[in-house]
Amino acid sequence: MSYAPIAQVVTQTRRAWTPSVSDDAMKAIGTVVHVARNETIFNEGDLADYSYKVLSGAVRLSKVMIDGRRQIADFALTGDIFGLDWSDDYAVTAEALTEVTLVRYSRSSLQRLGDERSEVRSKLSDVLRRDLWAAQNHLVMLGCQTARERVASFVMLFVKRSNAKNGQVFELPMGRQDIADYLGLTIETVCRTLSDFKQEGLVVTPKRHEIAVNNIGTLAAIAQGDSDN
Amino acid sequence: MSYAPIAQVVTQTRRAWTPSVSDDAMKAIGTVVHVARNETIFNEGDLADYSYKVLSGAVRLSKVMIDGRRQIADFALTGDIFGLDWSDDYAVTAEALTEVTLVRYSRSSLQRLGDERSEVRSKLSDVLRRDLWAAQNHLVMLGCQTARERVASFVMLFVKRSNAKNGQVFELPMGRQDIADYLGLTIETVCRTLSDFKQEGLVVTPKRHEIAVNNIGTLAAIAQGDSDN
DNA sequence: CGCCCTGTTGACCCCTTTCAACGGGTGTGG
DNA sequence: CCACACCCGTTGAAAGGGGTCAACAGGGCG
Numbered sequence: 274m275s276y277a278p279i280a281q282v283v284t285q286t287r288r289a290w291t292p293s294v295s296d297d298a299m300k301a302i303g304t305v306v307h308v309a310r311n312e313t314i315f316n317e318g319d320l321a322d323y324s325y326k327v328l329s330g331a332v333r334l335s336k337v338m339i340d341g342r343r344q345i346a347d348f349a350l351t352g353d354i355f356g357l358d359w360s361d362d363y364a365v366t367a368e369a370l371t372e373v374t375l376v377r378y379s380r381s382s383l384q385r386l387g388d389e390r391s392e393v394r395s396k397l398s399d400v401l402r403r404d405l406w407a408a409q410n411h412l413v414m415l416g417c418q419t420a421r422e423r424v425a426s427f428v429m430l431f432v433k434r435s436n437a438k439n440g441q442v443f444e445l446p447m448g449r450q451d452i453a454d455y456l457g458l459t460i461e462t463v464c465r466t467l468s469d470f471k472q473e474g475l476v477v478t479p480k481r482h483e484i485a486v487n488n489i490g491t492l493a494a495i496a497q498g499d500s501d502n
Numbered sequence: 503m504s505y506a507p508i509a510q511v512v513t514q515t516r517r518a519w520t521p522s523v524s525d526d527a528m529k530a531i532g533t534v535v536h537v538a539r540n541e542t543i544f545n546e547g548d549l550a551d552y553s554y555k556v557l558s559g560a561v562r563l564s565k566v567m568i569d570g571r572r573q574i575a576d577f578a579l580t581g582d583i584f585g586l587d588w589s590d591d592y593a594v595t596a597e598a599l600t601e602v603t604l605v606r607y608s609r610s611s612l613q614r615l616g617d618e619r620s621e622v623r624s625k626l627s628d629v630l631r632r633d634l635w636a637a638q639n640h641l642v643m644l645g646c647q648t649a650r651e652r653v654a655s656f657v658m659l660f661v662k663r664s665n666a667k668n669g670q671v672f673e674l675p676m677g678r679q680d681i682a683d684y685l686g687l688t689i690e691t692v693c694r695t696l697s698d699f700k701q702e703g704l705v706v707t708p709k710r711h712e713i714a715v716n717n718i719g720t721l722a723a724i725a726q727g728d729s730d731n
Numbered sequence: 732c733g734c735c736c737t738g739t740t741g742a743c744c745c746c747t748t749t750c751a752a753c754g755g756g757t758g759t760g761g
Numbered sequence: 762c763c764a765c766a767c768c769c770g771t772t773g774a775a776a777g778g779g780g781t782c783a784a785c786a787g788g789g790c791g
Contacts (some may be wrong), residue, residue, distance in 0.1 A: 280586050293620060336638060338726065339727070341645070344646050358634050359631070359714060360628075360632070364634075364638055371746080388620060399632060401590070401627065401634060404634055406587060406589060408634060408637035408640075408641065409565060409575050409587075409594060411641055412575055413565050413567065413573045415571040415645050416683070416686030417571040417686065418571075420746075420747065436718070449771090450770095460770080461748075461772085462749090464770060464772080465771085480756095481757090497567065497569075498567060649778075649779065673732055678737070678738060678739090679738095687779075687780090689738080689739095689780075690739080690779085690780075690781085698740095710737080710738080723753085732791105733790105734791085735790090736784105736787105736788090736789085736790095738785105738786085738788100739784105741785105742777105742781100742790090743781085743783105744780090745780080745781090746777105746778095747777090747778085749775085749776075750774090750775085750776095752771105752773085753772085754769105754770090754772100754774085756767105756769080757767090757769085760765095760766100761762100
């Protein structure tokens with residue numbers, strides 16, 4: 274049931290995304306791996322031996338119920354660290370949305386490094402706190418917001434991550450089904466809502482996996498439930 | 503907009519819930535405070551100066567949208583630590599569900615203690631990881647489950663926390679509105695679903711804030727979406 | 732003792748899901 | 762390089778689960 278990640282190990286040649294003191298220390302214990310699109314990096318319930326950092330590409334973190342219903346907990350993009358939420362086993366499944374390049378850290382050496390260096394330690398606990406913060410905001414989306422508000426919030430999340438401006442095209446690396454599973458909606462509702470936004474002139478979708486927002490302020494207002502929109 | 507917690511400071515007299523090495527160390531830097539029912543301990547957005555541990559009573563951790571819609575992220579019960587999810591500001595609001603006794607730790611001394619003692623450090627990061635784990639399971643409830651499954655899951659959460667057996671009465675310290683806001687449902691739906699469970703002989707509610715489950719296995723099956731139930 | 736808050740139940744409605752069909756882009760194999 | 766199949770995205774119509782609005786009951790607190 275739990276597949277070994279199909280990963281190609283190479284020597285590390287690329288610089289980490291945000292250079293900092295702890296990055297140099299962590300670089301020494303990391304191994305660069307490539308994972309092909311749609312391959313599994315680890316499964317929920319697997320022994321959590323490694324944590325990862327994304328150098329390029331995008332990763333989907335999800336949980337699946339026994340009957341197949343799926344909830345996507347997060348998307349890890351360039352620079353993001355994932356797989357820190359161990360407690361022996363991984364709590365989520367990690368799959369490559371695109372072809373992806375990762376740095377892999379063994380749990381034991383990461384812990385050892387954390388014991389030695391306080392800046393690594395605080396960096397790792399920052400990651401955990403940020404993940405918890407994101408999960409709590411995600412809870413608000415699922416528990417309180419309408420479909421229209423959720424889709425607007427989702428697009429806004431990636432506007433911020435991409436630092437995109439009005440009219441600027443940016444990438445949404447996941448498919449519609451992934452968006453639906455992140456938002457607790459069906460793929461049809463996501464499609465319809467995006468079509469509504471297009472018709473209202475709020476967004477354009479030049480190609481699959483691409484989007485631009487024409488009026489970020491309006492979209493943000495919709496996300497917050499401003500009934501004028 | 504942000505109220506100072508109305509708390510009565512007393513000298514610490516009670517032992518921490520689960521005695522361990524790190525507890526002794528933490529005891530030295532903690533102050534016991536009492537908070538009355540319905541009082542705010544801290545507000546989302548307040549400067550995060552303190553973390554807390556529950557000695558007795560129950561605390562509600564929630565986020566509120568500008569228009570008043572509320573999502574409860576978690577309930578902190580006896581022995582639970584909360585307010586660790588700082589990043590300058592608190593990410594959630596903490597309110598006393600019942601009269602509550604807390605140990606309060608200042609953020610700075612907690613960090614200092616963490617730097618000195620690895621067992622404190624690992625305990626605090628365990629708390630963060632457990633909170634993240636709980637939030638991810640919560641996401642599945644909100645994103646994937648039906649009302650019936652959510653209410654069953656909710657009761658099961660407290661069956662496990664109380665370690666209750668079939669037929670054994672245990673406490674649900676929160677009101678119906680709190681359950682609804684935790685589950686992303688309305689109070690009416692929670693009531694109706696609980697009434698269904700009562701009618702099916704699955705649960706009994708002797709008094710307000712009390713419940714007993716007659717068939718924990720069946721309730722767990724309902725929670726997981728077993729369509730036979 | 733009485734008011735008020737919390738919980739409960741009923742009726743109706745609406746938003747989202749479900750089921751279905753179709754088009755177009757994409758990736759693959761010849 | 763091209764052809765074809767398949768997957769993904771999109772749109773329509775109908776159904777249903779949970780929300781909304783309303784009324785009422787009971788218990789707790791002042």
